[in-house]
Amino acid sequence: MSHYEQKIHRWGRISGLLAILMFTLYPLLLSIYFKAWPYLGALGKGLLGVVPVFYTIGIIEAFTYGPMLGAGGSYLSFVTGNITNLKAPCAINAMKVAKVEPGTAEGEVISTLAIGISSIVTTIILFLGMLLLSNLSPVLESPLLAPAFANILPALFGGLAVVFISRNWKIALGPMLFMLVLFLVQPGLAEAVSLLVPVGAVIALVLSRILYKRGRL
Amino acid sequence: MFHINHPVLYGLAALVILYVLGQSIFFTVKAYQRARELGMEKSLLWSIIRGSSVFSLAPALAIVIGIITLSQYLGLPLPWLRLSVVGALTYELPAATSAASALGISMTDALTDARAYSTIAWVMTLGSFSGIVIITFFLKKIEKGLMSIKSKDEKWGAIFMDSLFIGMVSAFLGMIFSKIRSGLAGWIPVFVMLFSSVLMLVFGFLVKKKQIKWLENYAMPFSMLGAMAFSIPLTFWMGG
Numbered sequence: 035m036s037h038y039e040q041k042i043h044r045w046g047r048i049s050g051l052l053a054i055l056m057f058t059l060y061p062l063l064l065s066i067y068f069k070a071w072p073y074l075g076a077l078g079k080g081l082l083g084v085v086p087v088f089y090t091i092g093i094i095e096a097f098t099y100g101p102m103l104g105a106g107g108s109y110l111s112f113v114t115g116n117i118t119n120l121k122a123p124c125a126i127n128a129m130k131v132a133k134v135e136p137g138t139a140e141g142e143v144i145s146t147l148a149i150g151i152s153s154i155v156t157t158i159i160l161f162l163g164m165l166l167l168s169n170l171s172p173v174l175e176s177p178l179l180a181p182a183f184a185n186i187l188p189a190l191f192g193g194l195a196v197v198f199i200s201r202n203w204k205i206a207l208g209p210m211l212f213m214l215v216l217f218l219v220q221p222g223l224a225e226a227v228s229l230l231v232p233v234g235a236v237i238a239l240v241l242s243r244i245l246y247k248r249g250r251l
Numbered sequence: 252m253f254h255i256n257h258p259v260l261y262g263l264a265a266l267v268i269l270y271v272l273g274q275s276i277f278f279t280v281k282a283y284q285r286a287r288e289l290g291m292e293k294s295l296l297w298s299i300i301r302g303s304s305v306f307s308l309a310p311a312l313a314i315v316i317g318i319i320t321l322s323q324y325l326g327l328p329l330p331w332l333r334l335s336v337v338g339a340l341t342y343e344l345p346a347a348t349s350a351a352s353a354l355g356i357s358m359t360d361a362l363t364d365a366r367a368y369s370t371i372a373w374v375m376t377l378g379s380f381s382g383i384v385i386i387t388f389f390l391k392k393i394e395k396g397l398m399s400i401k402s403k404d405e406k407w408g409a410i411f412m413d414s415l416f417i418g419m420v421s422a423f424l425g426m427i428f429s430k431i432r433s434g435l436a437g438w439i440p441v442f443v444m445l446f447s448s449v450l451m452l453v454f455g456f457l458v459k460k461k462q463i464k465w466l467e468n469y470a471m472p473f474s475m476l477g478a479m480a481f482s483i484p485l486t487f488w489m490g491g
Contacts, residue, residue: 060372
């Protein structure tokens with residue numbers, strides 16, 4: 035591990051820990067200031083409704099996106115959120131444009147740079163959006179624009195698919211067909227798509243291992 | 252007295268968001284400096300910065316819509332905070348709904364009970380910690396495992412990484428087909444995806460064959476924005 039990588043892990047751990055503390059600060063300080071501690075029964079029930087699914091998704095995301103985004107990119111994107119719909123595609127696009135591979139020293143810095151810029155831009159837009167909310171909401175919530183925002187994921191993944199399928203169609207075919215059949219049979223799984231990312235990855239890995247061993251890749 | 256848009260809540264949210272913004276700037280500057288050390292050109296790095304900014308515009312506006320959605324019930328500070336850090340609407344909305352249903356209240360009117368608000372804020376916060384905790388404490392170990400795979404066989408290491416990406420892309424592509432059995436409107440996401448792919452291919456052709464190099468950096472964001480724009484007439488035509 036290079037000196038830079040060692041330092042990134044140190045900064046990442048310290049800033050991640052601080053972030054966890056900062057996130058807890060909001061409910062903690064509001065509880066103290068307004069003398070409004072949560073209803074414990076409802077807190078427990080509420081957590082029971084989200085923890086089983088979302089903790090699983092969080093764990094899976096950590097293990098799949100961690101290697102993809104590199105150390106700096108991961109530390110940052112797990113603090114700033116919106117990984118699937120923004121940070122990961124943004125980093126992938128940047129690495130493709132810069133013609134660097136994920137998991138290399140160059141891929142690591144480009145991924146971190148893209149995720150950092152994306153986080154800064156998003157924070158600024160969200161701040162402006164909040165300031166201009168009364169002017170913006172009639173536009174953003176207009177029925178005319180509703181289909182565009184409803185279709186943001188297909189619009190995003192259509193472009194990404196071209197990049198990956200053209201590069202690795204032999205590996206991509208299997209998991210794509212599997213997912214297609216799965217979602218046709220069980221459309222309700224769309225709610226838990228994050229849980230299926232590692233399933234797709236395992237299928238792709240098994241297929242590519244077989245092809246690789248036979249010298250087809 | 253408590254209300255959902257109390258100045259103190261704005262102050263608390265701003266404090267946390269400023270911290271995260273500072274962290275983003277810190278990592279961005281460090282990555283830029285390291286990239287220069289590795290011999291990467293300034294022009295390339297600035298084109299990545301411009302491209303990533305344009306790429307983030309549409310998804311960021313979609314997140315603003317998320318803030319609007321949640322703010323009618325929770326006020327502005329909490330959704331502003333939650334969607335600026337850690338969360339995404341796909342998590343925050345179910346978390347708020349789960350807490351509200353545990354409290355036995357509906358999510359139609361603005362909250363007035365401080366303790367109910369506090370309960371929801373705690374659920375949203377504590378329910379989202381698993382990813383960040385694992386990354387903070389175990390990413391170094393995960394990376395070491397990955398490096399040992401790569402050091403044994405470099406080519407397989409590259410294929411391994413590609414397989415992870417393909418796993419993600421295939422899951423989301425499959426999801427886009429999940430509504431096609433519901434009728435013609437269910438095909439809209441499929442056509443939007445195909446339109447985005449075609450745009451990407453056209454841009455690729457323009458970059459490679461027509462030598463329009465500047466377009467390379469914007470091919471993906473333009474494909475996304477073009478396909479989003481295409482979805483508007485398509486939805487009206489197909490009756491989504």
